[in-house]
Amino acid sequence: MRRMFLVMAMAATTAASAQKIADPKPxxxxxxADDLKKHLxxxxxxxxxxxxxxxxxxxKAAAYIESQFKSLGLLPGxxxxxxxxxxIYQDTLLNAAVEVNGRxxxxxxxxxxNLNMAHSSTIYCGEVVFSGYGISDSTRNDYKNINAQGKIVLILQGSPPSSSGGNTAGNRSRFSPFTAMEAAQKNGAAAILMVQNNFPRRSAPIKGSPYLNGFRKTVFPNTYYISEEVAKAIMGADYDGAKEAMKNGNPQPKTYEAxxxxxxxxxxxxxxxTNVIGFLEGSDKKDEFVFITAHYDHLGKRGDSVIFYGADDDGSGTVSVLELAEAFVKAKAAGKGPRRSIVFMAVSGEEKGLWGSEYYSDHPLFPLSKTTVDLNIDMIGRSDPKRKVGDSTNYVYVVGDxxxxxxxxxxxEAMNKKYTKLELDYKYNAPKDPERIYFRSDHYNFARKGVPIxxxxxxxxxxxxxxxxxxxxINYNLxxxxxxxxxxxAWEMANRNEMLKRDIPLTE
Structure with a gap:
């Protein structure tokens, strides 16, 4: 029995050793380049x-990616x-109306x-409360001595003048509609009329911009942005005086019957x-995961003839994920598969605001605590004409390392030095990068959860x-x-003994 255990231990050691020294180069x-080009x-x-x-x-793109994952023999993720x-939610306007005394x-x-912010409602109200700037905080209360509970509130856009002659009070920032909405809600307003001077406007589309979360934590009273004509229909001759008083910081709250x-x-x-997810099971560390990601969505088309093809952004990353998956599948078929499981994820919604990766990181299918790394690929098919140092035909920007x-x-750096010898450019790791590239692709939603990227x-x-x-x-060779x-x-990270350390705090 002891001899049998010894033989088994030696076999396991030999297998692990063979796996460790397996040559990834083939x-x-x-x-x-040819395969990448075919896919792209x-x-x-x-x-x-x-x-x-x-x-x-x-x-259609999701179906193509899925078909490639299936043909490789990946498991569904x-x-x-x-x-x-x-x-994803998108609003369609059915009707909007404002009437004052029958007009x-x-x-x-x-x-x-604002189509996305507002909710369906119809309000008939016989009183409107004018509340100046609509401020209600520790510095100023434009609701003092008036009852806005259950009433329509009318606000003139602007900020109180500062004592030094500027356009802000103390350290108050410029007028914010959201601050005014919060104040109106706090004071019980049923709806808000906010006077603006940029009317008439171009007709807005009846369909709003899509958004990710249809369940808002706060539902504000509907805000109607109105012209001076609407305000005058409510306030009458008082409007011009109130507008002048706004310049002096002293508009007087008043209730109007209308x-x-x-x-x-x-x-x-x-x-x-959808995100499209293919899974390659690892061996002795199969319950730990290496993620390889790229977003497959782009900007669509305008009308019937103008297509935003998105070859570099991020077709290049998408087809690279397909080729990386094929390489790892072939390694596994040759008995040299990864120790950790590898998850190949093509993400959608990136161009809308990292939606697919945000949803995944908030609803993970594989434990983030066991996800050792996310290697994210977003635009690797071209060269940067702004890059004036080094060899523009042999580099890649490495971000977040x-x-x-x-x-x-x-x-x-070790893998690059041993195999590819690219120039690794760390330009976008600069803490004050004006383009904020680190925050602008899907890896960030892994990073914000603590996963190295x-x-x-x-x-x-x-x-x-x-x-x-x-x-x-596209430069397919590059x-x-x-x-x-x-x-x-990815090969090294999938086969090393330990998961990557998480020893540097996440900072914004």
Whole structure:
């Protein structure tokens, strides 16, 4: 029995040793310019319609990525599903109306409503409370000696003058509609009329911008932005005096009798987008995870003819994830698969505000505490014309490797020195980076949860977020080399004995 245990122990040691010294180069070499190009002409082709989140083009792209994961033999990352959906909301305006004493005012000519902020309601009210600047805090109370409970509040946009002659009181910032809304709500207002001087306006679209969270923590009273004509219909001759008093910091609150009807109706439409997730199970450390991510959404199309192809942003990252997945699958088929499990995730909603990764990090399918790293790829197919140092045909911006884990940079640099010999440019790690690149792609939603990250980036260029970001402009050889660096880095992180340390605090 003891001899049997000894033989088994020696076999396990030999297997672990063989795995440790396995050469990743043959598998990295399967990441080729030709394969990347083949995928990218599909992902960033006209058939994908620019891949805008929650559109048919995005769904086509998701289906293509899923088909590639399936063909490689990856397991679905969301139980038995390769796609993990998340809700997106979009409002459609049905009707908006403002009437004062029977006089009807026109939308966009004399009033406007923030479609996303407002909720469906109809209010008939016989009194309107004028509350000056609408301030109610420790420095000033424009609601003093008036009862706004259950009434419509009318506010003139502006800030009290400071004692030094400026346009602010003390350290008060410029007028904020949200501060005024909070004050009105605190004082019990049923609705808010906020006078603005930029009427008439261009007609607003009847569909609002999509948003991620339909369940707001605070529901404010509806705010109607109104012209001076609406205000005069309520306040009469008092309006001009109140406007002048605003300049002196001394508008007098007053209640006006006026029959006011405020109506707003909308449909809230619930849409769906998905992250596409493929899973490759590891061996002895299969309950720990390496994530490799890229966003596959882009800006869609304008009208029937203008397509934002998004070849570099982020078709380049998307197809690199496909090639990295293939390389790791081939390694596993050769008996040299990773010790840790690898999760390949193509994310949507990035261009809308990192939505897909935000939803994932708030609803993880794999424990974030066991996720050793996220290697995020967002634009690695082009060169930065603003980069004036080094070799523009042999570099990559490495972002975030100085944050969260002291293990990140040594591994990254060692793999690069041994295999790819790219120039690693740390420009965007600068604490005061004016572009705030570190915060602008999906890795950040892993980082904010404490997961170490590296973000690979080539910088922006003249085709960034334009219809001219097309597959013919990609440097496929450079892109393959960058993707191979990511493969080698992931290989090391998937096979090392320990998870990456989390020894550097997250800072904004």
């Amino acid at each position: 598998f990295a070499n399967t990441i080729t 002409y599909i992902v960033a082709g006209p058939g994908m319609e620019g891949r805008e989140t929650a559109t048919e083009g995005q769904r 969301n139980k038995d599903n390769f796609q993990a959906g998340f809700p 009807r005012f026109e939308l966009n000519t004399d009033f406007a409503v 029959d006011v009807k405020l109506e707003f109706k909308k449909n809230m439409n619930e849409l769906t987008s 100085d944050k969260l884990s002291s293990d990140l940079r040594p591994i990254s 590296i973000f690979y980036f080539n910088g922006t260029h003249n085709d960034y977020h334009k219809p001219t970001d097309t597959p013919d402009k 892109m393959a080399k960058r993707a191979q660096l990511i493969f080698y880095t």
